[in-house]
Amino acid sequence: xxxxxxxxxxxxxxxxxxxxxxxxxxxxxxxxxxxxxxxxxxxxxxxxxxxxxxxxxxxxxxxxxxxxxxxxxxxxxxxx
Numbered sequence: 001x002x003x004x005x006x007x008x009x010x011x012x013x014x015x016x017x018x019x020x021x022x023x024x025x026x027x028x029x030x031x032x033x034x035x036x037x038x039x040x041x042x043x044x045x046x047x048x049x050x051x052x053x054x055x056x057x058x059x060x061x062x063x064x065x066x067x068x069x070x071x072x073x074x075x076x077x078x079x080x
Contacts, residue, residue: 005031006050006071014068019043025054033058040068042075049074 004011023039028051036055039048050070056062 004069006069006074008071008073010072011050011069012072013064014070015066017068017070020049022052023048033061035061035064040070047074 004013020040025036025038027036034057035053037051040050042049052068053064
């Protein structure tokens with residue numbers, strides 16, 4: 001199992017999520033490379049809880065495209 005890291009600590013990679021909307025696409029650089037991503041926004045509390053990988057600019061990271069990172073700390077604290 002791969003370990004994923006968000007801004008606030010441990011994070012999870014999901015194929016799909018519900019009750020969210022997406023922010024505008026933007027390029028960001030992470031430890032694993034550069035990506036085009038969109039923020040994932042909770043529809044309940046309107047907080048950013050992670051991001052969606054739109055495109056990877058690294059060939060070894062393309063498996064993340066179309067998938068979501070959700071930060072554990074953000075869903076535990078904000079979405080109750």
